[in-house]
Amino acid sequence: MDSGEPRWAGFFLVIEGIDGSGKTTQSTRLCERLNSEGLKALYTSEPSGGPVGLFIKEEVLGRGGFPPEVEALLFAADRFLHQRDVILPALNAGLIVVCDRYFYASLAYQGAQGVDLNWIRELNSFALKPDLALYLDVPPEVALARKKGKRDSLEYLELEGRVRSIYVKLALEGELIQVDGMGSIEEVGRRLYEEVKARIS
Incomplete structure (x- = not known):
């Protein structure tokens, strides 16, 4: 990941979390609130x-069957284009970019499947370092209940448990700021908003 100082007029915010953590709901709500202000x-x-x-x-998420290393390569390719065509132009235009998952998701998900984390980092060495990266922490059991058991429960709990462990480790190492994802949508949203507002005021 590019660890240099930010070189844009905007603010790059990343929100991470396991599947079912509520990060998409919270990301869109946060974006709407910022725009309303x-x-x-x-x-x-x-x-x-x-x-x-x-x-x-x-193909990858829909049908599956790809080795995790290939998944990591595909996600990196998508990230490169996403950064070039969407994220960086918006940052240069002075916008606050709220990105639902980013580089850390590759570390968590492909890492949870046994891919070497250093290799994933090298693969994503082009990735911009966010101004703020938040991790919405929710136990897999709670996330599964929120998804109403849409996936095989045992498989989901095993994978997301490993994913969560990597996210928590990244937070302990200072790469992510961990935010409690338990509580009502409004309560969690308030916690995220306070973290963001303190840095963009």
């Missing part, structure tokens, strides 16, 4: 809506 904010997500991102959604 007169701050120009853009919501975006990974996988992106670009050609590689759409392939990931349809």
Whole structure:
């Protein structure tokens, strides 16, 4: 990841979390609130809506069967295009970019499947360092209940448990700021908003 000082007029915010943590709901709500306050904010997500991102959604996440190393390569390719075509232009235009998942998701998800974390970091060495990266922490059991058991429960709990462990480790090492994801949508939203507002005021 590019660890240099930010070189843009805007603010790059990343929100991470396990599947079912509520990060998409909270990311969109936060973006709406910032815009309502007169701050120009853009919501975006990974996988992106670009050609590689759409392939990931349809084939990798939809059908599966890809080795985790190939998944990491595809996510990195999507991230490169997403950064070039969406994120960086918005930051240069002075917008607050709220990105639902980013580089850390590759560390967490492909790392949870046994891919070497240093290799993932090297693969994503082009990635911009966010101004703020938040991790919304929710136990897998709670996240599964929120998803109403849409996936195989045991498989989900095992994978997301490993993913959560990596996210927590990244937070302990200072790469992410951990935010309690338990409580009502309004309560969690307030916690996220306070973290962001303290840094953009």
